[in-house]
Amino acid sequence: MSTARHDPSQASPSETVEYYQSYFRHCGDGVTIEPGAYIEHPEMFSAGDHVRIGRGFYSQGMPRVQIDSRVTFYPWCFVQGEGEIFIDEGVTLYPNTYMSTGHASGQIWIGKRSHLAMGCALYGGRGLTVGEYCNIAAHVVLSTVQHDTRVHHQPMALAPKDGGQITIGDDVWIGANATVTPGVTLARGSIVAAGAVVTRDTETYGIYAGVPARLLRFRQPAT
Numbered sequence: 001m002s003t004a005r006h007d008p009s010q011a012s013p014s015e016t017v018e019y020y021q022s023y024f025r026h027c028g029d030g031v032t033i034e035p036g037a038y039i040e041h042p043e044m045f046s047a048g049d050h051v052r053i054g055r056g057f058y059s060q061g062m063p064r065v066q067i068d069s070r071v072t073f074y075p076w077c078f079v080q081g082e083g084e085i086f087i088d089e090g091v092t093l094y095p096n097t098y099m100s101t102g103h104a105s106g107q108i109w110i111g112k113r114s115h116l117a118m119g120c121a122l123y124g125g126r127g128l129t130v131g132e133y134c135n136i137a138a139h140v141v142l143s144t145v146q147h148d149t150r151v152h153h154q155p156m157a158l159a160p161k162d163g164g165q166i167t168i169g170d171d172v173w174i175g176a177n178a179t180v181t182p183g184v185t186l187a188r189g190s191i192v193a194a195g196a197v198v199t200r201d202t203e204t205y206g207i208y209a210g211v212p213a214r215l216l217r218f219r220q221p222a223t
Contacts, residue, residue, distance in 0.1 A: 016033045020039065026048075030051075031047050033053045037056065039059040040061065041059070048067060052071075052073065055076075057075070057078075058078050061080045061082055068087060072092045073097075081106055083102060084108070088114075093115070097116050097119070111130055114131070114133060115136065117138040121139075123141075125161070137194065138177070142168075145182060165182075166180055168180075171189045174186075177194055179196075179198070184200065186198065189219065191206070191219065192213060193207070193210075200213075202215075203215065206219075
């Protein structure tokens with residue numbers, strides 16, 4: 001066990017789970033943490049029952065992370081920042097999902113049974129909420145922060161950031177490679193087409209496409 005305590009990323013599966021169980025704020029039953037996972041500050045993590053954290057998972061900084069039951073992190077997910085992350089029951093995060101809360105007041109909240117396909121990027125510096133049963137396809141970007149477009153006396157990279165909260169309602173489908181910009185709310189049941197850039201709020205059950213995204217039509221009841 002001494003090897004695991006010095007370097008849990010090199011430990012056996014049983015040693016890895018035992019190591020993190022001893023440091024997590026809470027660790028439920030049936031938790032699997034694969035070798036190669038690394039959490040810089042495990043004391044900031046709480047995991048419910050039957051959580052699976054895949055190999056290559058990496059947590060940097062001191063995000064306050066609460067994971068409900070039956071959540072799966074596929075390999076190579078990355079978490080960083082100083083804020084708060086809450087992941088509800090049954091959420092699935094596919095490989096290479098990236099989550100950043102930025103500063104201590106940043107927040108990411110993901111509702112139950114939602115899934116994020118591979119390569120999604122979530123920036124929660126101004127507050128990001130994903131509702132329940134949402135379907136988020138590969139390489140979607142949800143960005144609550146951006147560079148300020150006004151001219152400053154210093155380069156944009158050094159100027160204060162701009163942004164706003166993103167709220168995604170329940171039962172939303174976002175297609176591959178779409179981007180949601182700061183300050184936008186996606187209404188319940190709306191659909192965003194692949195490659196779209198959403199710059200304005202959507203309407204309930206609306207279908208949106210384009211750059212910038214426009215309303216195409218409304219979803220019809222199933223027969």
